[in-house]
Amino acid sequence: MKRVLSLLVDDNPGVLSRISGLFSRRCYNVDSITAGVTADPRFTRITIVTSGDELILSQIEKQVRKLEDVVEIKVLAPEESVFRELIMVKIRANAAQRSEVSAIADIFRAKVVDAGKESLIIELTGNQSKLGAFLNLLDGYEILELARTGITGLSRGSDNVTIIE
Structure with a gap:
């Protein structure tokens, strides 16, 4: 299964490194990752496409949510995005x-x-x-x-x- 996560994160140095490091340490798969500024310069939008079974995808979401710089995380459902x-x-x-x-x-x-x-x-x-x-x-x-x-x-x-x- 694939899941698309949209993260709103504080625009701090190293935030992308910390997020990708979480995936690397836990051996989670990243199909694609993009990052860019938002309308508010305090924040960056990161879109991660990841894959795994339901348990792994649930764990990824929970682990990413715990990161200090993550302000918001949304799962982007294909029919609603x-x-x-x-x-x-x-x-x-x-x-x-x-x-x-x-x-x-x-x-x-x-x-x-x-x-x-x-x-x-x-x-x-x-x-x-x-x-x-x-x-x-x-x-x-x-x-x-x-x-x-x-x-x-x-x-x-x-x-x-x-x-x-």
Whole structure:
């Protein structure tokens, strides 16, 4: 089973290290982890995708909740949340292949963000199934490099928003 945790943490030095250290010490699996500033500069939002059985996932949530810098933790249910991921793909593409690759990018509303003599870099944001479908269509092309940000997400609506004074 996979679970997406959205953590609101104090923006203190080492907080991400302490959270990842907890996962490492307890041998918990991290599928992806993203962190970034929030609208309030005192806090950072960290999104962790982790996997395990129900007991392990419950233990992860309890252990993370105990950490000093963690202000709030939410389990983001897929049906009540919006998830996105960014990928950048560098593809070998000669002059003849550029239009084919660009056409595939257009179908997915991806952007060509850089072009070299023999390659293109394409940027795409979406859910994991969209990114997977895009990569499947690129199967016939040589992928030189691939970078993924990992999943980030927020719960839908305004009912579950934490306001900290």
